[in-house]
Amino acid sequence: MSKKIVSLLAVIVLPMIMQAKTLVAYYSYTNNVERIVNTLSTQITCDVLEIEPAEKGLDYAANNYALGTQLLNAIRNNPNDASSYPAIDPVEVNMDDYDMVVIAVPLWWSQMAAPFQTFLFRYGQQMAGKNIGVIVSSASSGISGVVSDAKRLIPEGNFIEPNLWIRSSQTSNAASLISTWLSDIHYNELTSAITSVENDKDFDIILSEGILSVNGDFNNLALYNLSGHTVLETSDSPMDISGLQNGIYIARLEKGGQIKTEKMVIR
Ligand SMILES: Cc1cc2nc3c(=O)[nH]c(=O)nc-3n(C[C@H](O)[C@H](O)[C@H](O)COP(=O)(O)O)c2cc1C
Known part of the structure; x- marks a missing residue:
């Protein structure tokens, strides 16, 4: 019984990683x-x-674009102030x-x-x-x-x-x-290939200081880029991801017959 549930989960989770938005x-x-x-x-x-x-109803182009220019000047003079916008x-x-x-x-x-x-x-x-x-x-x-x-x-x-x-x-x-x-x-x-993935609340992947690791035992941990290519994969040790380019990746964890995925932003 539990095996059936496990394989159903895998079927439900995997298509979600194919849908980009x-x-x-x-x-x-x-x-x-x-x-x-x-x-x-x-x-x-x-x-x-x-x-x-x-x-x-504002006319940004009137008088040789006067209003448009005024709005842009306000931003240029103080780009970090919300009230300039x-x-x-x-x-x-x-x-x-x-x-x-x-x-x-x-x-x-x-x-x-x-x-x-x-x-x-x-x-x-x-x-x-x-x-x-x-x-x-x-x-x-x-x-x-x-x-x-x-x-x-x-x-x-x-x-x-x-x-x-x-x-x-x-x-x-x-x-x-x-x-x-x-x-x-x-x-x-x-x-x-891969993108929109629901974050799994009890997901036990930890990303800290350039190291991707898993709580406890696992069978396989892989990281995919948005084109669906595997960029890193491991079956036992934590992964050093400090060399990866900034961007969005999908981590896929196989553990005890279950597969879980999570979107990760690496900065
Ligand atoms: C306030 C304002 C300033 C503009 N300044 C320029 C400009 O410096 N150089 C240019 O090539 N077009 C300029 N344009 C023209 C617009 O970039 C162009 O018409 C554009 O296609 C407008 O897109 P929209 O129809 O989606 O508003 C200006 C238009 C406005 C309203």
Whole structure:
């Protein structure tokens, strides 16, 4: 009887490690980024989150983009102060659900549009160790300033290169640009194998000071990267993982006929 339960558990747990989850978060003022995101969401499976300024009906482009410039200057003058960032509508998102976050945002004066900076100021820390894809729409200016803003606001993100720059005039051609980009960043490999795993409350793997160990006896302990490749495996001793790159890994423990998995962020 107990054997049957054990093998059933293994069947239930294993498929969970095959399901990756991507969040696409965006802000769009004149809808170019929104069109890009709509197109992207026909090409990948993802949740989509739109960031919206709390104050409606503002004209960021009036008077030679005066308001947009003012918002960006406030951030630039004091980037570590929450009050420098324009208010946005409340956001309901649990970053733990996602392994990859694609941010899609307009360029304003060679920087990241201000309302989206507010979102990243609040949630960027929670994206540590996740794969981050960057899509930027601009009329003509190059996007390196926006990428710098993203890296400042998601300090421990695992930024996937190249970034995707779509000029406003190319918006109607977004489908082919996005599909090329997804293949350039090896999107399927990044997300196809392992990621979303429920954390198991009585899981007895311990990660401490670069050493991964198990409470008591076990049969096998393996660590996988997000592409599903085994990066380390052991049947008896603790693992020294200090040489691994920062990122998200899946630990899989076989113990007494049971298999358990847990997502680990290594920083
Ligand atoms: C406040 C503001 C400042 C902008 N600054 C620039 C700029 O410096 N260079 C540029 O090429 N485009 C600039 N743009 C144009 C936008 O980047 C471009 O239209 C983009 O496609 C807008 O995306 P959206 O339609 O999703 O809002 C600016 C737009 C606004 C509203």
